[in-house]
Amino acid sequence: MSEWQSKTIADLGKVVTGSTPPSRKSNWFGESTPFVTPSDMTEGDRRPRPERWLSAEGLAGLRTRLIPRDSVAFVCIGSIGKVCLLESESVTNQQVNSVIPNANTDGRFLYYLLKHMAPSIAQSASGAATPIINKSTFSQVVVRLPGHATQLRIAAVLGGIDDLIENNRRRIEVLEEMARAIYREWFVKFRYPGHGDVPMVDSALGPIPEGWHVGRVGSFGRIVTGATPSTKQPRYWGEAHDTPFLTPTEMGWRRLYARPARHLSDAGVASVKSRLLPAGAVCFSSIGSIGKVTLAVKPLVTNQQVNSVVVDHSVTSESYVYEALSHASERIRGMASGSATPIINKSTFADIRMVMTPPSLAHLFGREVGLLHSLITKLEEHSSRLGAIRDLLLPQLVTGQIDVSSLNLDTLIAEKVA
Structure with a gap:
């Protein structure tokens, strides 16, 4: 030192x-x-x-x-x-x-x-x-x-981990664009499997294939608006292994996966139990930064700035709802009320017009794109484990508690992440 x-x-x-x-x-x-x-x-x-x-x-x-x-x-x-x-x-x-x-x-x-x-x-x-x-x-x-040489060594260790995370992010961006491209091909250009002999008909959202119809966001499933448990009750707030609590801050623009910063204890979930979302729910930020969309990969609770769709599988698939809301996010932002803080309330959100495909096609899309979504989730989880290693090492390295020359990063990652 x-x-x-x-x-x-x-x-x-x-x-x-x-x-x-x-x-x-x-x-x-x-x-x-x-x-x-x-x-x-x-x-x-x-x-x-x-x-x-x-x-x-x-x-x-x-x-x-x-x-x-x-x-x-x-x-x-x-x-x-x-x-x-x-x-x-x-x-x-x-x-x-x-x-x-x-x-x-x-x-x-x-x-x-x-x-x-x-x-x-x-x-x-x-x-x-x-x-x-x-x-x-x-x-x-x-x-x-420390001196410049030690700074470089510390930055190389922490930066090496972040480089791996960034490599995952680039792969995720490619997979997300592939999913969007399939959505556009099937549901914007209408070149979906079996489209050849299907005539187009007029609708409130423009020409659509015969047999499709215009419904509402509420037609996709049950709409749930989130809520925040009392912050004055410490027992409501838990650790990283507890139920995730999602806010728009952690949601990205056109990013499937989100990493909530806070978690709820069992008592916290019980205080807002009607707002608990199952895995597969599609979350849409509806106050402030309107239009961020996330797919819940595990049960979670959101705050009141988020409206979510608990998907009815007899009607459609999670992947279709996620991609459809992502594609429509700019149109939906234009429907917001309020000048200082734009808002899409629950009833407005539920009433937004959306194209409804036959359930069989939505589920076929779900199987195709669901594979991409699954790969994205695995890469995000791998990045989370890498991030945990970085966050463990960071305070000890930048304060000199660990001698950087004693670290073998490859061995550490192999032990903790593999």
Whole structure:
């Protein structure tokens, strides 16, 4: 530990606060440079997934805020403590302070160090309604870190695990796109098995094959709106092996699988027992970030921001409902009420028009795409086990409790993940 020294974040590199293009400058958004906000950062994911990008004009207007790759972005307003490693040149919004590492600081190590320190850094926030850590306060946070060579070794271990997780993520993205492509082929282009001799007929949602009809989301099965057990009752909240409690924060855009951050005890489930969803339920975020869709891989409870479909198998399949709602998510967002916080209430959600296929075709689709969904789930579970190893090692490595030179990562992964 003799090489470990205390330094401020400002000692480690240049701190830059982001900025958002003026609302009147709509031409500043385009496809040139990632524009990173807190909502693009997901727990357990090293890199951000930006929803919006800047145009060349936008980048020129915010050129002083451009952050190089391998810098670390840390949320300092609102969801304080979210952190990511920028893997390409990016601009962030004003909720984010980024650290551009100097020659003595490895960006990957700094990412893991700030990830570990996020809870303690968050305690320095001011403001009750919207917590904030200003740039000067963030810059003066004191951290302990080793010499550059040890930083590189620690980052190589933790980064090696995250590289395996990222490889799984890329494979998952391919499988998800394959599932979407099959859905579009069968149910948008209507080139499904046996389509050749079936005439098209008019419907409220446009031409559809004869024998199909327009129903409602409620036609797919029972609609359940989630609920949150009292947070004043500690006995309602459990451990990782208990019943998952899902919120929109953990749901991704067009991502089948979600990893709930919290879990309910048996007492917590009993307090909202009518909201317990079976495996196979399709969850749809309906307040705020409307349109995130997740397939429950095990029984779970959601909060009140999520409407879910408990699928009626005599009518359709889980895979069809998941892909159909994902495909319709933009149309559904346009039906939301409320300006400050958009909302799709339970009755509105249940009444949304959807194309109903013959049950036999929905189940054939379920068998075809269900195989892809099963592979996605296995890869996600493998990533979860890898993430558990990373999260076990991270605090011990970045604080020097474990000598990084004593670790054999390949052996550790083989023992814990295989």
